Amino acid sequence: MADDDYVYDEVTGEWRPASEMAAAAATDSVVVRDSAGNVLADGDSVVLIKDLKVKGAGQTLKQGTVIRSIRLTDDPEEIDCRHETIRGLVLRTEFVRKR
Secondary structure, three states: OOOOOEEEEOOOOEEEEHHHHHHHHHHOOOOOEOOOOOEOOOOOOEEEOOOEEEOOOOEEEOOOOEEOOOEEOOOOOEEEEOOOOOOOEEEEHHHEEEO
């Protein structure tokens, strides 16, 4: 965007520079944390802290199972991940710890 581009800010009701709005949007990003309070990012590996029964798969993921290459979702309390036997697995962050 050029320096002279302005965007209407509905919160304040003012026209603000686009660069200022982009910087504000970057700082408003959601921080996803695991059960121990560590910040999670895309591609991290996590370890299950509790045995979890997987609905629809008919199996249980045991405590200590390593899940690699997680992806963050729009919900800060959920992560999208893949396991060898289960595709499309979504886990709650309260049940994982960063490895």
